[in-house]
Amino acid sequence: MKWRIVRPEVHDAYMNMAIDEAVSEGIMDGSSPPTIRFYIWKPCAVSIGYFQGIRDEVNLDVCRELGVDCIRRWTGGGAVYHDYEGELTYSVIAPASMFPKNIIESYRLICGWIIRGLEHIGITAEFRPINDILVDNKKISGSAQTRRRGVLLQHGTLLYGLDLRIMFSVLNVSRQKISDKMIHSAEERVTCILKHCDVDKTAVCGALIEAFACGASKTNTENKEHEFGTWSEREIMRARELAEKKYKTDEWTYLR
Template sequence: MPAQLPKQFTWQKMVNEMDWRFINDGFNSASTNMAIDEAIVQNHLENQIPTVRFYGWKPSAISIGYFQSLEEEVALEKCDEFGVDYVRRITGGGAVFHDLELTYSFVCSEKSGIVSKNIQESYEKIGNSLIKGFDSLGLKAQFVPLNDIVVNGKKISGNAQTRRNKCVLQHGTILLDVDVEKMFSMLKVPDEKLKGKIIEDVKQRVTSVEHEMDWENNFGEITVAGKIDEVVIAMKKGFEDNFGVNLAQGELSKDEKNMAEKIEKERFSSKEWNFKR
């Protein structure tokens, strides 16, 4: 364990010699997902191994960035009509419709040196995991500042980061498929008259794994669940190759679970938090 290692061992070396924790979490509600990400970062100790978590959203949900106004960005009555949840994230960034997507979160301590203190560099470093993941799927992806990943020049992943408890938390989307019309029926735009044009514009600028992949040629006949599994396998490998580690299946600790329950109730399920701006 860390205490027994010689003093000259760097944090980087200690971490790289270990397996990182991998949590393949399945589907959760918006408030549960955000509470788990926060519980992981708040419980993370300085010398602890990083965590990579994959998850989905059930029901589908819109998350807004920390600084956005829920009522300004989201047509709440439309969300209710579609049974779509909404939540404010602890990370900045924009509104996201989490529907047909795989979401990841990554937590490491700042002191570990695994990612740069520089925000832009750290987005790129973590984003390289996804680029390697897309590469496994046969897709050539690129990082585009500030915080996007594109395939064929179109956005396929958006990412958001916060730093708390002397740790980095980054979470982001991997779009499996996208329904731009449905998304914009629930997202407000500054000028409703321009909505049609904005939708067309977004359709040109956003893509998805489903749109880019030639599944049949690569995998033969494949079910939707099979496709999701392939993306999970590819992205897990992407993180492993990018950081030179092994992701070992793990689970939340008791403390993390307890904290997640508490902050889900007190923060992410509360009107006070979700409507605070």
């Protein structure tokens, strides 16, 4: 089955999540191919997992002050700050039958593509179950996955740069608690590409694309049949509808 790879795009939070869902629907009804996409969030955003309460996880006042979007994902996991300058995000959307049934093994497979991409730029990383990638025992990437009606969606982040003060200010940590000690503690647990390699974001994207294109199978590590593409008119129209009628609504955002 031929994969579609979509080169890095820039969208707001609502379109980024709506595209994932629109493509998932297309795969369910056979109108969309298995898809790997890379993207960036503009403006910066905080996404929370489906089961989280946004008021519990996000400092909404600070987000409004800084112009940071807030959105609920339809995957699980925790709250994530998506920095326009400091992060790359990927999504893999395909029939679940193309991946191991075991959740950890499917994470291991897809996260292995990220690890291979990091190798291309000289960074050695390792998979840490359930869904993290570590460099020198520090987290550089996390992912979330859902399976619905025979379709697997996994999306995740790769930290390119790191602004911990903004990260903590938009998550539900009071400004009084954002101390140098807290920053130092976080730096002991989290890292980013620029701390290990002086490489521009374009080169990182190229390395990831190459690695994902080679790794898009559970049985073979050779180059896979793929083509670079974009969205069909049907997909983009559905994504715009989902962005407006679902992801931007208070009913969805404040679901919990």
